[in-house]
Amino acid sequence: MRIGELSTATGIPVPTIKYYLREGLLAPGELTSPNQASYGEAHIRRLRLIRALVDLAQVPVAQVKEIVASLDADDVSLHDQIGRAHRALTPSRKPTASPEARAAAAVEVEALIARRKWTVEPEAPALATLIETVAALRTLGQDNLVAFLDAYAEAVDTFAQLEVQAVSAPTRDQLAESVVVGTILGETLISSLRLLAQESISAERWR
């Protein structure tokens, strides 16, 4: 199909598609003449993925580019795919805690990881975020919330087990896509559900 038809099929304006082509997020179509390219089903599928990551999950374009590049690489393991999706979800943050608060939080988080028997790389970006968050909550006097760390961890462990079981697809390419979408949009899903649950409880209790 031509670029105009690709636009109609996906609802994405032609200039936006051209931008994704220029940025290397979308593979070029097959040239049918010097000025015309033809696109297929794989382009529709990829455009839907790009749109969900950019507009819905609000992942920066540079990171979406890295993610789709990894989807097209044959030599990237599923474990590495997950690692790339994780980096897209954990922007580097300025450290906010004092060195003492961070050291104490690191000890707490290490103990939690040992209790859960999790295998986690020391340089996992989510590990730094978790330690900073625990340190910030302690500094702000929100010890009540830190007391739920184990309850939170147990619940997310259940999620993650379900999510990994849910990842299934007929081909290796689609499996990798499923891992990326599940990781990133799963977070949007959990976040919006949590806010709705809170709103409901708050409406009963505090309105």
Add this chain to the structure above:
Amino acid sequence: MRIGELSTATGIPVPTIKYYLREGLLAPGELTSPNQASYGEAHIRRLRLIRALVDLAQVPVAQVKEIVASLDADDVSLHDQIGRAHRALTPSRKPTASPEARAAAAVEVEALIARRKWTVEPEAPALATLIETVAALRTLGQDNLVAFLDAYAEAVDTFAQLEVQAVSAPTRDQLAESVVVGTILGETLISSLRLLAQESISAERWR
């Protein structure tokens, strides 16, 4: 204390503190001479909160300003405080789904809310995000993940009940702060824990 001491106590550089003062995120100190102001414990506490929201949770400064303004208003109910924290967590997003996919997802989400007996305003920003996410997952063929909606919803309901019970503080001001911090940093906590749990399961299974 003077602004330099405030900086030492919080680890926040003086120019950053001056920026927060100019932007109205931090209340002015008490003038002790035309060129000098004095700051107290309340300023330290507020600066720590601002830093956690801006640098750790990455809430845009304009929304942090709205949140801290609501903390200082006596006539804002706790339910409204939660609403403001929720808006900070749910940026407005470009719609990505087709009208048909969105309509179908809205029916699914309505049914879920009815099953959970949640009381949710039709204009809750998290509701729109949830509907768009379900529509995107269906469009991308990730029906396996949508199948977990009820399991996710049940887990977040448990979180939210715990979180609302955990909110306790000696004064009304601190209660409001606790609600805001719990809502916003609780999300950072859950998100980083989920990524660590996924990494661990993925390492066992796919590395």
